[in-house]
Amino acid sequence: MKAQSQQEVVTLMIIVAFAAxxxxxxxxFGGATNGQISPGAFPRLAAGTMGMIxxxxxxxxxxxxxxxxxxxxxxxxxxxxxxxxxxxxxxxIYTAAFESVPFAPLTVAFVFSAxxxxxxxxxxxxxxxxAIASSFLYLLFVQLLNVGV
Amino acid sequence: xxxxxSALGDILLPLNFALLFAGSALGLLVGVLxxxxxxxxxxxxxxxxFGMEPISAFMILIGVYVGTKTGGAFSAILMRTPxxxxxxxxxxxxxxxxxxxxxxxxxxxxxxxxxxxxxxxxLVALPLIGVIGTFAVRISSADLAxxxxxxxxxxxxxxxxxxxxxxxxxxxxxxxSTVGVDxxxxxPRLTLDSYHLLGGVPFLxxxxxLFAVATVLIDISEATSSQAQPAQNNRFSVLEIIRDLWIxxxxxxxxxxxxxxxxxxxxxxxxxxxWLSFAYVKRQVELGRIAGDxxxxxxxxxxxxxxxxxxxxxxxxxxxxxLTLGIPGDGSTAIMLGALMLFGLQPGPLFFRESPDLAxxxxxxxxxxxxxTLLAAFMFIRPFVAILKIDRAMLLGxxxxxxxxGSFASSNTTYGITIAVAFGILGYFMHRFGYSxxxxxxxxxxxxxxxxxFRRALLITRGDYWVFLTSPISLICILIIVFIGAKFCFDTxxxxxxxxxxxx
Numbered sequence: 001m002k003a004q005s006q007q008e009v010v011t012l013m014i015i016v017a018f019a020a021x022x023x024x025x026x027x028x029f030g031g032a033t034n035g036q037i038s039p040g041a042f043p044r045l046a047a048g049t050m051g052m053i054x055x056x057x058x059x060x061x062x063x064x065x066x067x068x069x070x071x072x073x074x075x076x077x078x079x080x081x082x083x084x085x086x087x088x089x090x091x092x093i094y095t096a097a098f099e100s101v102p103f104a105p106l107t108v109a110f111v112f113s114a115x116x117x118x119x120x121x122x123x124x125x126x127x128x129x130x131a132i133a134s135s136f137l138y139l140l141f142v143q144l145l146n147v148g149v
Numbered sequence: 150x151x152x153x154x155s156a157l158g159d160i161l162l163p164l165n166f167a168l169l170f171a172g173s174a175l176g177l178l179v180g181v182l183x184x185x186x187x188x189x190x191x192x193x194x195x196x197x198x199f200g201m202e203p204i205s206a207f208m209i210l211i212g213v214y215v216g217t218k219t220g221g222a223f224s225a226i227l228m229r230t231p232x233x234x235x236x237x238x239x240x241x242x243x244x245x246x247x248x249x250x251x252x253x254x255x256x257x258x259x260x261x262x263x264x265x266x267x268x269x270x271x272l273v274a275l276p277l278i279g280v281i282g283t284f285a286v287r288i289s290s291a292d293l294a295x296x297x298x299x300x301x302x303x304x305x306x307x308x309x310x311x312x313x314x315x316x317x318x319x320x321x322x323x324x325x326s327t328v329g330v331d332x333x334x335x336x337p338r339l340t341l342d343s344y345h346l347l348g349g350v351p352f353l354x355x356x357x358x359l360f361a362v363a364t365v366l367i368d369i370s371e372a373t374s375s376q377a378q379p380a381q382n383n384r385f386s387v388l389e390i391i392r393d394l395w396i397x398x399x400x401x402x403x404x405x406x407x408x409x410x411x412x413x414x415x416x417x418x419x420x421x422x423x424w425l426s427f428a429y430v431k432r433q434v435e436l437g438r439i440a441g442d443x444x445x446x447x448x449x450x451x452x453x454x455x456x457x458x459x460x461x462x463x464x465x466x467x468x469x470x471x472l473t474l475g476i477p478g479d480g481s482t483a484i485m486l487g488a489l490m491l492f493g494l495q496p497g498p499l500f501f502r503e504s505p506d507l508a509x510x511x512x513x514x515x516x517x518x519x520x521x522t523l524l525a526a527f528m529f530i531r532p533f534v535a536i537l538k539i540d541r542a543m544l545l546g547x548x549x550x551x552x553x554x555g556s557f558a559s560s561n562t563t564y565g566i567t568i569a570v571a572f573g574i575l576g577y578f579m580h581r582f583g584y585s586x587x588x589x590x591x592x593x594x595x596x597x598x599x600x601x602x603f604r605r606a607l608l609i610t611r612g613d614y615w616v617f618l619t620s621p622i623s624l625i626c627i628l629i630i631v632f633i634g635a636k637f638c639f640d641t642x643x644x645x646x647x648x649x650x651x652x653x
Binding site: 007008011015022025026029037038039040041042043046047049050053054056057060064080081083084087088091092094095098099107110111114115117118119120125129133136137140141145147 | 197200313314316317320321323324327331333334336338339341362365366367369370540542543545546547549550551553554557558561563566567570573574577582596600603604607608612641645648
């Protein structure tokens with residue numbers, strides 16, 4: 001089996017596991033009474049549909065009736081994951097520090113780091129860009145919209 | 150008529166008209182800049198618009214929605230980089246025109262054709278909305294549940310390249326929509342004992358994550374820091390453009406009809422309308438029915454006008470199911486429907502009866518937005534072309550902060566940011582593995598509508614599932630859903646057979 005098919009089957013199994021988790025989480029809701037269906041029925045119906053389709057897709061892939069429809073992790077240049085990963089780490093830090101660090105310095109640091117990770121060069125453009133973008137964000141959210149940051 | 154005139158009066162108030170114009174200009178700007186999209190801009194604007202009166206908020210949202218359709222043509226023509234997917238077909242002939250020194254003419258044609266397509270489709274939609282709106286109030290709960298499921302199936306089959314993956318994404322959206330306290334029984338569901346989740350997945354933060362954060366993550370894995378150099382000679386004569394458009398009236402008409410019809414179908418979108426009308430122009434050139442010595446790929450002006458008329462005409466068509474049934478056709482209309490819900494309004498068959506001023510206001514604004522977009526395009530054509538030189542990496546970095554702070558502003562807690570980041574990462578991986586993000590968003594939005602109507606139908610009939618097969622509307626919906634499934638099975642079987650033949 002090709003690497004892409006393997007990866008897709010793995011993601012489909014994660015989806016099936018997620019559907020099973022929904023069934024587990026809604027196990028305590030009762031069944032239908034007098035036409036009133038239980039609060040757990042619709043989530044189970046949606047999760048069941050999702051899990052069933054994932055199984056069908058996996059079977060089609062394993063029997064080679066269907067082909068993987070994505071480019072495949074194996075074909076990704078792993079280097080292309082560096083920036084999204086860096087951005088995800090940066091966003092996590094920003095979220096964690098949002099309530100403890102004042103908005104202005106936190107945002108300047110975030111914008112500078114984001115531009116750096118995204119490849120803005122040379123340094124002069126990086127610094128000027130950070131100053132302009134941070135000023136714009138400060139004016140928009142703090143001065144204009146008065147967001148409680 | 151009384152509500153129509155009252156809504157028109159509201160829109161013509163200086164503040165509302167100014168917001169509509171500002172929205173159109175902002176939409177053009179968003180459309181011009183590759184990497185920014187209409188759903189992203191709308192998602193980022195909702196926290197800002199939420200503090201306004203509903204009618205004022207929708208002026209800016211509708212302006213952006215219509216403006217982005219036209220703005221996408223600028224970078225498509227000048228740089229062969231469509232600002233929006235809808236303008237991809239425009240680049241095919243627009244860029245060769247720019248290379249021949251006709252950038253101004255191509256831009257003028259795109260702006261003019263966009264105005265004509267958008268306005269004509271709106272004029273067609275106006276009476277249809279009245280007719281369908283009258284009919285829609287008689288639709289039963291079972292019908293509405295099935296119309297919602299049909300919309301999900303249509304989006305799942307048309308917005309991605311794999312029906313099963315589209316359906317998985319839509320079902321995932323439905324699952325997320327059930328998180329929180331159940332409206333009918335008051336019981337908490339899937340909250341993982343978190344008090345934050347009692348109110349459900351915060352819609353706005355999730356949408357910002359899916360359409361803004363995820364888009365940035367997708368783009369930065371491909372984008373490089375660079376300053377683009379758009380083509381020059383972007384001047385044009387308005388009189389010459391009007392003359393050109395008159396000569397092209399037939400292709401403009403065909404583009405408008407294609408866009409208006411496809412706009413009604415959930416999931417098809419502006420890009421398909423643009424490509425179909427481009428295919429029509431291509432065929433006409435091949436058959437020698439379009440005067441001139443240019444071949445396709447050499448800058449045929451009709452190849453700019455028809456796709457632009459078509460992708461703007463989609464706005465009129467999409468208005469019909471959005472306002473009469475509460476069924477969004479794409480990511481942008483889904484976000485606007487979500488915005489209505491955030492204002493405590495219930496889009497659907499009763500929308501015109503319960504909130505007539507706002508419903509008619511949205512309807513009229515969609516028409517006037519074509520005019521404000523035309524004005525804004527003529528006024529700001531030069532600065533927008535200059536803005537094309539902006540560094541894309543800087544733009545994406547700024548959008549990321551806008552998204553994070555915007556999701557904070559929507560709830561005034563960092564929980565909003567957490568949800569936006571989580572859905573952004575989910576959207577990024579969904580995109581990489583070929584799952585449709587609009588299908589998930591639509592599932593999230595239509596989930597409550599489908600569930601409440603599904604349960605209400607069963608409650609009324611004391612659990613009789615035959616209720617879903619008794620009305621003509623339900624039957625038609627089921628037949629179309631079965632057709633979509635059957636077509637997928639046939640296509641899968643045919644692909645499998647072709648593959649076996651190749652291997653043999």
